[in-house]
Amino acid sequence: MRFDPPEASLILADVRRALAEDLGPGDATADLLPAEAMAQAYVITREAAVLCGQDWFEACFRELDADMAITWHATDGDRLDAGQTFVEMCGSARALVSAERCALNFVQTLSATATVTAAHAAAVAGTRTRILDTRKTLPGLRIAQKYAVRCGGGSNHRIGLFDAMLIKENHIAAAGSLTAAVRAARAYHPQLLLEVEVENFAELDEALAAGVDRVMLDEFSDADLGRAVAQVAGRAEIEVSGGVDFSRLKNIAASGVDFISVGALTKHVRAIDLSMRVKLNPK
Amino acid sequence: MRFDPPEASLILADVRRALAEDLGPGDATADLLPAEAMAQAYVITREAAVLCGQDWFEACFRELDADMAITWHATDGDRLDAGQTFVEMCGSARALVSAERCALNFVQTLSATATVTAAHAAAVAGTRTRILDTRKTLPGLRIAQKYAVRCGGGSNHRIGLFDAMLIKENHIAAAGSLTAAVRAARAYHPQLLLEVEVENFAELDEALAAGVDRVMLDEFSDADLGRAVAQVAGRAEIEVSGGVDFSRLKNIAASGVDFISVGALTKHVRAIDLSMRVKLNPK
Amino acid sequence: MRFDPPEASLILADVRRALAEDLGPGDATADLLPAEAMAQAYVITREAAVLCGQDWFEACFRELDADMAITWHATDGDRLDAGQTFVEMCGSARALVSAERCALNFVQTLSATATVTAAHAAAVAGTRTRILDTRKTLPGLRIAQKYAVRCGGGSNHRIGLFDAMLIKENHIAAAGSLTAAVRAARAYHPQLLLEVEVENFAELDEALAAGVDRVMLDEFSDADLGRAVAQVAGRAEIEVSGGVDFSRLKNIAASGVDFISVGALTKHVRAIDLSMRVKLNPK
Amino acid sequence: MRFDPPEASLILADVRRALAEDLGPGDATADLLPAEAMAQAYVITREAAVLCGQDWFEACFRELDADMAITWHATDGDRLDAGQTFVEMCGSARALVSAERCALNFVQTLSATATVTAAHAAAVAGTRTRILDTRKTLPGLRIAQKYAVRCGGGSNHRIGLFDAMLIKENHIAAAGSLTAAVRAARAYHPQLLLEVEVENFAELDEALAAGVDRVMLDEFSDADLGRAVAQVAGRAEIEVSGGVDFSRLKNIAASGVDFISVGALTKHVRAIDLSMRVKLNPK
């Protein structure tokens, strides 16, 4: 199982921004540790979680000590038990202490998304339905969070406004009709997936006739979802959106839709409780 | 009541990073709206909240339409009722649609922190105790989140490792003793607040004798907190930290400590549920 | 007719990079003009062309004189005759002289792409076939060149490796089979257009069976193109690529394919011959 | 023979900008290749060319795989025959496939300039005349193109407006006279080469009397060039500019001028036709 982390340069930019916030002109207390002191450290999780953020974690320490030795006992996407030690480090004591908070902040935040995604994915396991993320993300962390969704077993919706088209009511109003909007969109961007948000069966019919790639069903009841799947009959992918509650996931998946998109994966965060212990080497 | 948002250039950097994530090479669907079309829009909150993020919200739209008119019906720090319309806009339809998601992501994330901080502050109202944040923040958003804490009625702990000194067990081990660590820290950075984490009464005594500005009591019971307050007797500020549960806040405050620092304010996020409506102007 | 230029911030970045190259620490000869001198200027094209680059042109001058008055007599996408004056300016003499070369470099380069694209589009006019660009672009100018293609009446293929998937022989070899590669790609990125490069009819059949969105026919003869169109029968879009010569465009279009992608639009540049005249205002 | 490429940091900036354009949030198809797969690759040129761009090419691959092995069979400035394999690589399969297009875009663009420059230099070989470039360059690629001109056997004119002074008609008008303009320019920037554009023999005399370093003869006939060379008699360098056609180069050089500056070297690009083959290593 692989989850293809973002390009290294994007991760490094995230890490440098975080270190700049925390270290600014320098760690005032690192001065208390000798420049040449070495230390060992390890991190445990105090609660069960799906791990995510290895590359960010490593980059935080490597920015301050390029030679830091880091040994992982788990890989992004792995389930961790409460109390499990999942990474050990050995290197400059100052680097360990100065980068600790930033490194943990990344892992506790991204593992939170991976963990909640895994719960959603488990709820629809065994069906054709897959869990998608949305553009409701933490500002500045979208690419990282989308990776976390993959680590949790979810799939990514578009990254942003540029790599797929979702036609909504305002676009339709501006174009004059749903059909006109679809035609214009195809002409502008023939290479992009084209999805239309529909609110009723008449719009669904018009979208299918216009030849869209995917329809987003907005606030359809469970019963209507079944009817919509039958009506679409494989002519387009079906995505369900609109404030989906966790408890409804199973029912929606049972209707046979392709995707359920869930804002909660990335807009809410319940940081995983991690703890890092540092032990200075005796001189 | 004022909360002093960060310098405009910091806010702009946050906003540009978020827009770059979402718009990248351009909003593929903005093409469906005429370049010159104007629209009106407003945002409501679907749940009660403390507002935070006005400057980020404005900057998202102003980056795309410098002339966007934005009228606020509330101010950062104000409590919003469920269903309340708190801002209205008028400007380029494309700018409204293209910047919508980024603008809402900022407000839903920062208002989340302000709202949960307000609940914590309310729990200790009427005591001398104040709620502090920590360095457990969302990577890249620390300055923004610290502002949100102020909007919610909390106070800020240090921004990062550079603007105050918190001496922990590893520093003490490296320096040889708590007293030696305090002396070295004062020598290096005489202008910074000096706080020491203590785990028992012996350490507390040593810290007070060494002349620290503040002590952090780590995992003290309620009973021990009272004893500690008595022992300190105003010679230093007292901060309680270490996984403080919301239900314990009142009891801790009753002991007379100065500060309770709460990681949950900024490491967890339960995004406020917002909705923006856009209405194209007729031609 | 509209062509939706890139976001203003991307254009500004292009312009600032170009001004930095040319002005570096400052225009040594601008010193010869009084700081407060005003001038008028206009630009003519010495050859017929399709205009492209207005926003870059304006930004070059506005960076040096925010109040420069700029009056256009044509719009991006318009055909210009040889000898036609298409823009007039009035503002700081120094700004006019210092920004002239950068501004012209943008317009002569981008109009070159628009002009050659228009010739290609004209060659297939009246057919269902559309002209696409490729990723063979001038380093650093891709977004600008893709806009120029639109101004010339062409359509854009994917921007880069991130917004659509083109599966080639190496991907197929790694996945084990074309079908396996398609399945894996869909799983990783369900929201992206999926195209497969095929070299013969057996591969074409396999691609259609795997349900791709588009096939790229690599070096098919005109006769084989007709057979391929019949075989596809609307089940996928068809793109012809692979070193297409201008003289073959009509024949290829006659076969009924959807797209012809042409590297020459953006990898070759025959800059349009422009001339700017500046006239200092008498004191 | 050496051509002194630009400082490594400038090359890296070019390369990162190009990779950002093409990879943005990540290569969607790289996911199809195993993260640990290795591959071999080589590049051939399908047409005769003068090679240019080694450092850019290497940096593209090394950004994605710092350990990529790259073996060159030619050096910048070397003539390549059609069909010649000029570089071989061995490293991460993903890195090879993801960086291929950017790397080739640099070499095909810069070799184009080197190749056309070499043809111009050959046309004046055996004379004292040297071929110069101009400021008519591709926005963002000036330093790289100026290096390509050197690789092709040409010489560089000034980099931009800051490192030499070319006094034109507007500067003269502002200063009151050619002599006054020269005097002011010398006073402002005594360390910069001072060139004046002259359109007739009277201006030429005035320029020589004012003590300029170089004169630019604008649109002089072949006969007038001879007379000008005689009149200058070594008191200044002579540059011929103004839309010089390739066929006229020999005649101009025969007149004995020092330099011919040619905008076509850098404003036009006819990309060299390159092909890269990648072969995955068997597992």
Next chain:
Amino acid sequence: MRFDPPEASLILADVRRALAEDLGPGDATADLLPAEAMAQAYVITREAAVLCGQDWFEACFRELDADMAITWHATDGDRLDAGQTFVEMCGSARALVSAERCALNFVQTLSATATVTAAHAAAVAGTRTRILDTRKTLPGLRIAQKYAVRCGGGSNHRIGLFDAMLIKENHIAAAGSLTAAVRAARAYHPQLLLEVEVENFAELDEALAAGVDRVMLDEFSDADLGRAVAQVAGRAEIEVSGGVDFSRLKNIAASGVDFISVGALTKHVRAIDLSMRVKLNPK
């Protein structure tokens, strides 16, 4: 003795900015040295000085030749005698020649600050008084200069407006009273050192009553300083500021104040006279 240089990334940013100024598009004369030539070099100081700037010096050379061998015969903070060779290098001849000026500029500037600070520190040696710097620094070099102050045996005042609070007359006027200003400041930033500038004994009393951490005595006579020390009686730290002349340092220190802040340490620079010799290796 250790002085904890700024984080490596801050130093690198300083160095890159300086190299960009000096090298811009490239060292035109480095071309005269063979690309592969090696050389040896050493630096002597022509006058006695306290060394400061090793990391900046090294980074200048390492940016151009990552493998440059650099051997130090002294360490930041060490006193150098006139004529002493303090560093030797061996590496690329071009790198040595191209980076020489930038590297020396850093060391001659920072050692200047270290040297003058050491003189001030010596003047108050044996007393409790310590020498502080101020915010009167060279724009862009504050962090570097503050490090130089530490190397010279001084202590740092706040880095900027963000890491400590100095309440002055305008703040007091706005708040209504000194006491009100102190109270508000404590409420806003409980974790920051709070200092108040006082101009007479009444203000001093009010500041002490308000519980400030430090008082800044502005233009107090030597006699008044003694009275102030007695009045404060250890209840706050005492800083003397306001155009302190070198000759007065001893007298001020004799009064028993904690700190004397001296703008001259960082706003004036008398660059140390250094000389670097480069010797090309025979081929």
Next chain:
Amino acid sequence: MRFDPPEASLILADVRRALAEDLGPGDATADLLPAEAMAQAYVITREAAVLCGQDWFEACFRELDADMAITWHATDGDRLDAGQTFVEMCGSARALVSAERCALNFVQTLSATATVTAAHAAAVAGTRTRILDTRKTLPGLRIAQKYAVRCGGGSNHRIGLFDAMLIKENHIAAAGSLTAAVRAARAYHPQLLLEVEVENFAELDEALAAGVDRVMLDEFSDADLGRAVAQVAGRAEIEVSGGVDFSRLKNIAASGVDFISVGALTKHVRAIDLSMRVKLNPK
């Protein structure tokens, strides 16, 4: 009299760097002033000086309050008397207080260079000799300091290693002879001024024979300078360098050389003593 300040974007970069150093995450004490409070301010110089730095000063305040009204009573290059008020401002009280230190740091530093340059220029007034600066500058402030030299009546030597060539002993050693070095340099960079450092009359002859633009006489006695001027006889410009003491300027100028370059203009700084007064407007 005009001195052509650097491009606005360069000035803005200087200013933003300085503000970032001083304000970082925000001015902690600005909170004490009401956000909407207005104030008036003025700056006096406590000593005679030549003013320099208006654009940097303005940009500091305008970054924090775009509407700040700024009225100048003097212009860059003007002589100020001790006690003279040279600028008045009116705008946001917070912006005035927060930007004050940065703005003054620029003017006190740049006016120092302008002032000392003016003294040097006065010493050679009435002769043909002009005062030049060097590359011995404060890291990061070279362009600004070179402007200050012009404001003081000096001329600029080359900006950096890229815009003129100074051939020294190592270049000559590498090339084999002075003549060979000059020939190679001309071939590489025909558009750059070519200067050679000579240490005796034999080298001077060789340089003149090789046709250099300028010679730098290194440590020649006054008597030898006269002989050198006679020997050069107008065939090249003459620059005197090498630790020139202020008291020797007159004698050197009397010898008839063209330029004296003086490192002390920019490597030493004796900041001008300025004072800014802020007066809050009554509510």
